[in-house]
Amino acid sequence: MSAELLPQWTEKVDKRGLDPLGMQNSGVVLYQSLLPGISNVTLRMRYYGYYCWVSETYARHGATNDFESWRNWIRRAEALYALVAARAEEGGVGGVDWANRRLQAGGRSIDFAAAASTDASEERYLRQSLGVFGGAYYTQMAEMGLFTQNRHGIQVATRDLGRRAAALFAEAIGSDLAKLLRKKIVDAQVSVRELDRLGPIAPSEIEGDSDERAFYETLLFATEPTPIPSGPSRGASLYLILETARAIEERPRPDDVRWHLFDPPQIALTQRLEDQRRHWELYHCQDLMQVASAGLLAWAIGILQEVDAGRTVGEIRAEVVERLTARDDQDLTSAWITLRNGVTPEEFGFQDAWDTLTSRRGSVEDKAVLAIRLMAALDQRVLTRPDLTETLLRDLPIRGGAHSLRTELEWLRKGEALPVIERIGDYIVERVVRRHSWVAMQKLRRQRDYTFLFETRDGRLVYLSGYQPVPTTPRLAPAIQFLEDIHLVDEDGLTRGGLQVLEAAL
Structure with a gap:
């Protein structure tokens, strides 16, 4: 999928959403139960591993119980990730519009300390206090068992899944790159050359044969020995997206999935998948x-x-x-x-x-x-x-x-x-x-x-005002993107890996 077609995280707008008859919420409650751990604003899979690494790195290198210190760390990590993604011409990353403007301004080195601050007088990469992490990802990662809060109110990677995700992300990018990444977050300054060196951390750079990719697959499809209780529902929905991709022989759009699952299939599904359908x-x-x-x-x-x-x-x-x-x-x-x-x-x-x-x-x-x-x-x-x-x-x-x-x-x-x-x-x-x-x-x-x-x-x-009927948005777009990020779906539909995953479930 080309970068320009991906949703762009800029500012999280306070959208009231009219829902003038109070009927949309019943649909929202339904789709939340069908794709838990993914939301309409969690746009890239690799953020889940990156945030776990950011948390563990903070914990291992001079962490304090001061919330302001943690917030400063997470905002710098996000601003740097936005710069890396912008340099790689990738979308779906928080603050990428700011990052594109900063790169276009030129200069050998980019100081992003002010942009990552909470000072309202500065041009910030994002306004919200805890950035994309707090505004979009934390609740979904907690749903998946990757994050929790410590007694001081600071969000931390969990001992099991969270730390495993952090370790696999670090292993995937290598120790030298991990050291550089940590240093740049601390310094809040990076050169264009260093951004190029950091390219392997970008969302699309999950290696097809890596343990990191395999972990994301296990996490998404809830195939670990003792999955989080809500995990099997998400896994069943993702299998149905794969089944749609196989049927239409191209990368499915959300509406393709909606209508493909609307009628009972000609070829019977397993009972579990038919119930989910x-x-x-x-x-x-x-x-x-x-x-x-x-x-x-x-x-x-x-x-x-x-x-x-x-x-x-x-x-x-x-x-x-x-x-x-x-x-x-x-x-x-x-x-x-x-x-x-x-x-x-x-x-x-x-x-x-x-x-x-x-x-x-x-x-x-x-x-x-x-x-x-x-x-x-x-x-x-x-x-x-x-x-x-x-x-x-x-x-x-x-x-x-x-x-x-x-x-x-x-x-x-x-x-x-x-x-x-x-x-x-x-x-x-x-x-x-x-x-x-x-x-x-x-x-x-x-x-x-x-x-x-x-x-x-x-x-x-x-x-006072007219109204145009609008459907709800059931998290399918990011779910499809996640499957593409871990190489199970591409523009032709199912990849070979995607077919193997689907056939194992049928």
Whole structure:
């Protein structure tokens, strides 16, 4: 994968993420359980070994219990890694934009002490206190058993896995390079020539036949004798990514994995992998439902936008009913149960519906009608699949006021004998308009975030901002990158090593 296509770590922005109906969180909880130890901002595998080495080196050479000293050490280590990556033209590394600017400024030597400091008056490689380590990697490495905290609050590599990772990273780069790397972190100064010498520590430089690479594989797939409890779930998901790469014969994109795992495969998987595939199928159904509901929200907001003075809730419902009636669509005038039972899930265009609803093109009303059909198709898919129903009941428990695929299907089924037009009119009022007001109010109270898309004035709802349905991001992009980093996937799909790993699991 070319460096310019990799995500670039610059500044960690405080993203509020509207999630206007409070439905995305149910999907987030699901995918967190499917790929624990990897997040959407852990972009390169080798960071896991590098940070363990950084921790062990700090511990062995004059470490103190002063948190400021540890923070200074980790920030210098990150700034140097960014410079090495920028010099090697690699992405996915925190601070690489700063590093590119610094290299372009020229000079034989680069002093990065100020950039690695926490002084807000300086041009820092990253603003956050503990850099990428604290903002992205620590929690995931702790999930994998690589890191923990000591009694002074300083993050340290664990005695078993963490120290092993540190030793294997040191062995892979060699003692001379390890000494140079430590010295440059201490000095906070490096020459361009030294950056070239440090090139072997870059993210893509994991040797294919090294013990370091083998360790990362064992860690990711949780094949050690006593894996961390969450490890087997991650391993099963990674095997499914490899299976996708084999099927499509190219490096999979996240959407390739989503859709490949959406339907039961023609060639049966092992029970373990089939169970995991069904968890991914349910997650995708959940995401389809939240996108469909968001499509109805977008339509409701569009109806509000048409009138400067806004509309009452009753007027919104009346408009929805009137416009759906005017479409003269027999499916919409039938009962919900009739619409649902008329769907053949194997023939319904789930992916086409997904593409349309997440596109910025097209009429919000046409998309809303498609969203209604998608919801009926999801209802029928779950209803006719006992295995999927069982997974839904287990993976999406009722949690307080949280909304999910399960809560929405249960609500729709309670009124399944009612005409679709009437049921959707009520849905938009109760599950969309009022739901958004409640969710936005909770965010205002708890987080001081103002996320209202419309506001109340004299009993009328007045347009503030539109909304485009967006899917959740289930950690697949970094997971695929990790598999490429350890040479199991490349642009042609599975490598020979990847095929061996997959066949051992099937």
